[in-house]
Amino acid sequence: MTWLTDLTLRIRQGLGLAHKRDISYVMKQLPQVPHWHSGAEIAVGDDCAAIPDGDGYLLLASEGYLNDFVASQPWFAGYCGVMVNVSDIYAMGGRPIAVVDAIWSDGENQAKPILEGLATASQVYGVPVVGGHTNLRNDAPQLSVAILGRAKRLLSSFAAKPEQNLLAAIDLRGHFREPYLWWDASTGAPLERLRQDLELLPTLAETDLCVSAKDISNAGVIGTLLMLLECSGLGGVIDINAIPRPTDIDLERWLRCFPSYGFVLSVDEVDSEAVIERFNQRGIACAAIGRTDDSGQLRLKADDEEQLLWDLNTEPLIGCGPK
Numbered sequence: 001m002t003w004l005t006d007l008t009l010r011i012r013q014g015l016g017l018a019h020k021r022d023i024s025y026v027m028k029q030l031p032q033v034p035h036w037h038s039g040a041e042i043a044v045g046d047d048c049a050a051i052p053d054g055d056g057y058l059l060l061a062s063e064g065y066l067n068d069f070v071a072s073q074p075w076f077a078g079y080c081g082v083m084v085n086v087s088d089i090y091a092m093g094g095r096p097i098a099v100v101d102a103i104w105s106d107g108e109n110q111a112k113p114i115l116e117g118l119a120t121a122s123q124v125y126g127v128p129v130v131g132g133h134t135n136l137r138n139d140a141p142q143l144s145v146a147i148l149g150r151a152k153r154l155l156s157s158f159a160a161k162p163e164q165n166l167l168a169a170i171d172l173r174g175h176f177r178e179p180y181l182w183w184d185a186s187t188g189a190p191l192e193r194l195r196q197d198l199e200l201l202p203t204l205a206e207t208d209l210c211v212s213a214k215d216i217s218n219a220g221v222i223g224t225l226l227m228l229l230e231c232s233g234l235g236g237v238i239d240i241n242a243i244p245r246p247t248d249i250d251l252e253r254w255l256r257c258f259p260s261y262g263f264v265l266s267v268d269e270v271d272s273e274a275v276i277e278r279f280n281q282r283g284i285a286c287a288a289i290g291r292t293d294d295s296g297q298l299r300l301k302a303d304d305e306e307q308l309l310w311d312l313n314t315e316p317l318i319g320c321g322p323k
Contacts, residue, residue: 007240007252008300008307016219016256017317020227024319045231045320046157047088047215048149057154059094061085062146070114070141076177076187078117081145083186083260086125090198091215091263093205094151098130101145104138111136114143124191125198153205155213157231158322160266162294164212166236167272168221169279169286170244171197171261181218181253186260197261197282204278209271216262220255222309225264225290226298230312232266233322235295240302244285266292 011017027044043050048059063084070077082099089096101118105111111134122129127147174185186194204210214228221243229236245254261284267275272288279286290301296313299306310317 002305004240004300004302004305004307007255008309010252011220011222011255011300012309014220014256017223017226020217020219020223020318024316027319043156043158043231043320045227045318047091048094050092050151050154050156053150056150056152057094059089059092059149059151060146061088061149062144063088064144065142067140067142070143073177073180074110074113074141075117076182077143078114078119079121079187081118081143082121082125082127082129085145085147086127086198087215087261089147089149090201091155091213092149092151093153093155093202093213094149095202096125096127096147096149098128099145099147101129101132101143102134103132104135104140104142106138106140107136110141114141118145124186124194126195151202151205153202153208153211155201155205155210155265157212157214157228160212160228160232160234160292161268162234162292164266164268164292165272165288166225166238166290166292167265167267167275167286168216168243168289169263169265169284170216170221170259171283172244172246172285173283174260176249176257181257183257183259183262193282194261197284200278200282200284201263204265204275209275209278210265210267212266214264216259216264218258220257221262221264222255222298222300226310226312227318227320228264228266229292229298230317230321232292233296234292235297235299235312236290236292237299237301237306238290240289240300242287242289244287
């Protein structure tokens with residue numbers, strides 16, 4: 001077995017993709033009918049629900065957190081409640097308006113660090129917490145946060161086309177929150193830099209340089225690209241050696257991590273250099289890491305070797321594709 005075969009297998013069987021497969025079960029239970037608003041269909045499976053509203057879209061999303069994460073990292077869990085939701089809004093070409101939180105804990109002392117992290121991220125990203133649900137009489141800490149935003153033009157997982165370049169844009173100016181697979185490029189970074197770095201995404205949408213993107217989740221860069229390709233009914237190939245990463249970080253660990261600022265984009269060849277340059281100008285590593293095609297299969301490439309990671313024709317991941 002070659003190292004690429006072994007790596008491909010471990011990514012396929014990893015916890016990141018396992019969590020995303022849970023979405024397919026939910027999709028099977030929901031009514032399988034199109035949802036419409038103002039004459040437009042609302043796609044299910046993107047980073048946010050994009051609801052047509054006037055000359056743009058309202059964006060609605062939510063994030064829930066594993067109990068052991070909230071219990072072991074309460075402050076960072078609260079911080080992520082805002083940070084991750086904000087990333088979802090920007091990944092769709094929007095700008096956040098406000099968040100609401102639902103928190104459960106065993107008393108005030110258990111809730112305090114969670115709320116402190118939430119409040120800190122609210123100030124950092126300039127997104128107010130405007131309400132939610134509170135229960136301080138639970139047997140364990142739990143957290144869920146929802147967000148509302150607005151977009152003039154959309155970036156969507158459903159908008160990629162064959163023969164486009166796949167780009168990865170990741171802020172490498174961070175560190176792992178050991179021993180976890182969490183790359184932190186947010187806490188301690190200059191406030192204005194964080195906000196302006198995120199502003200790149202709606203700017204790309206509004207200047208027609210890109211129409212398809214997704215923020216890199218705990219499925220890692222490869223798992224996130226697989227979800228984007230599934231939503232667009234596509235396949236593609238990824239050159240794993242082209243993915244931007246810090247020089248001293250193990251490749252497999254990097255491919256499986258959640259970066260606090262990371263996006264994948266599907267971009268026309270003619271616009272790719274302009275998109276890469278916009279990220280690079282802000283000190284964010286961005287590179288073309290692959291190409292889309294109409295195969296329905298995602299393959300990983302390294303040097304002269306290529307391995308099949310997933311065949312969406314026979315096995316959906318999240319069950320949100322056009323078929």
